Amino acid sequence: MDSLKPERLPVHLAVIMDGNGRWAEKRMLQRIVGHQKGVETVRVIVEECSRLGIRYLTLFAFSAENWLRPKTEVKALMALLKKFLRAEIKRMMLNGIRFNVIGNRSDLPPDIQNEIDLAIEKTAGNNGMLLTLALSYGGRQEIVCAAKSLAAEAAAGKLDPEQIDERMFGSSLHTAGMPDPDLLIRTSGEMRISNFLLWQLAYAELYFTEVNWPDFDRNELARAFRDYQSRERRFGMTSDQLRKEPS
Ligand code: FPP
Numbered sequence: 001m002d003s004l005k006p007e008r009l010p011v012h013l014a015v016i017m018d019g020n021g022r023w024a025e026k027r028m029l030q031r032i033v034g035h036q037k038g039v040e041t042v043r044v045i046v047e048e049c050s051r052l053g054i055r056y057l058t059l060f061a062f063s064a065e066n067w068l069r070p071k072t073e074v075k076a077l078m079a080l081l082k083k084f085l086r087a088e089i090k091r092m093m094l095n096g097i098r099f100n101v102i103g104n105r106s107d108l109p110p111d112i113q114n115e116i117d118l119a120i121e122k123t124a125g126n127n128g129m130l131l132t133l134a135l136s137y138g139g140r141q142e143i144v145c146a147a148k149s150l151a152a153e154a155a156a157g158k159l160d161p162e163q164i165d166e167r168m169f170g171s172s173l174h175t176a177g178m179p180d181p182d183l184l185i186r187t188s189g190e191m192r193i194s195n196f197l198l199w200q201l202a203y204a205e206l207y208f209t210e211v212n213w214p215d216f217d218r219n220e221l222a223r224a225f226r227d228y229q230s231r232e233r234r235f236g237m238t239s240d241q242l243r244k245e246p247s
Pocket of ligand 1: 017018019020021022023035036038039042060061062066077080081082084133188213
């Protein structure tokens with residue numbers, strides 16, 4: 001931990017929390033036990049990121065495609081989510097964390113939607129880390145939704161299509177107002193983006209680890225941050241140009 005440079009931590013960290021099922025199956029346990037352990041990891045990582053001064057933490061908790069999982073697993077995940085939201089409000093208030101959700105909130109059961117609204121409302125005045133859960137989220141769906149809303153404005157004569165640029169398009173996404181992630185971590189050895197933050201990850205550094213999400217801990221997070229700090233982020237420029245920057 002000591003070798004981390006606080007001034008070079010990512011401003012926005014995004015995480016694909018993968019491998020709960022495999023963690024459980026390896027131990028001859030039910031998949032849901034893996035998700036339960038996964039929630040414990042969420043707590044640890046949220047608290048550690050907040051302690052380290054990360055400003056934005058975005059976690060992929062349930063994809064738009066996860067609805068296709070067996071009904072019992074979906075139900076169990078929703079129950080865990082509800083329990084998490086109820087239990088975490090207190091801790092979020094203690095740590096000054098602001099809560100947010102991206103994705104198709106209206107797909108979620110009404111009781112979960114209520115818990116989400118409550119958590120967002122209660123934590124709205126906090127000014128620490130912004131914790132965003134991606135729920136029923138899909139990157140392509142988000143892009144289509146943004147395109148539709150801009151097209152509707154153009155059709156209504158309120159917007160000249162020529163005015164549409166990257167900034168405006170980005171402001172039409174669920175992540176409006178947030179900086180793009182600097183670092184994406186995916187656990188469990190899979191090396192895919194899986195429809196997560198497709199637009200926003202354009203220049204993110206990608207970090208993949210074999211560790212399953214339930215086993216991901218503070219040390220693993222520090223390892224990911226150290227790796228991130230060893231990268232050179234060029235944004236399409238040359239190393240030479242970067243050295244000459246901020247002139
Ligand atoms: C991937 O494991 C994990 C998910 C489907 C989502 C992550 C969910 C949690 C960490 C628990 C709920 C979260 C909150 C915030 C309450 P997997 O089932 O795809 O694992 P596998 O690929 O090994 O099957």
